[in-house]
Amino acid sequence: MLTVNMLEAKSSLSRLVEAVESGAESEIIIARNGKPAAKLVPLEGAKEKKGVRLGLLAGKYPPMSLEDLNSTNDEIAALFYGSDD
Secondary structure (H helix, E strand, O other): OEEEEHHHHHHOHHHHHHHHHHOOOOOEEEEEOOEEEEEEOOOOOOOOOOOOOOOOOOOOOOOOOHHHHHOOHHHHHHHHHOOOO
């Protein structure tokens, strides 16, 4: 548990919020004249909403080679540009 004075908290709020948000600090106490006045803690569930993890669908679809992926290029092009039939 880190304790900082009001002036330090005011001048480095972004750094303090990042420390709590990242889990480097579980909570930060902000003191006024040496007496605890406020507590900075992370919001519940905020960590899950921070970003999107890549690879969430890994293993949910069958593997596909580059040839398989490109095999429908002509069909897709015909749908966009019309067929030459």
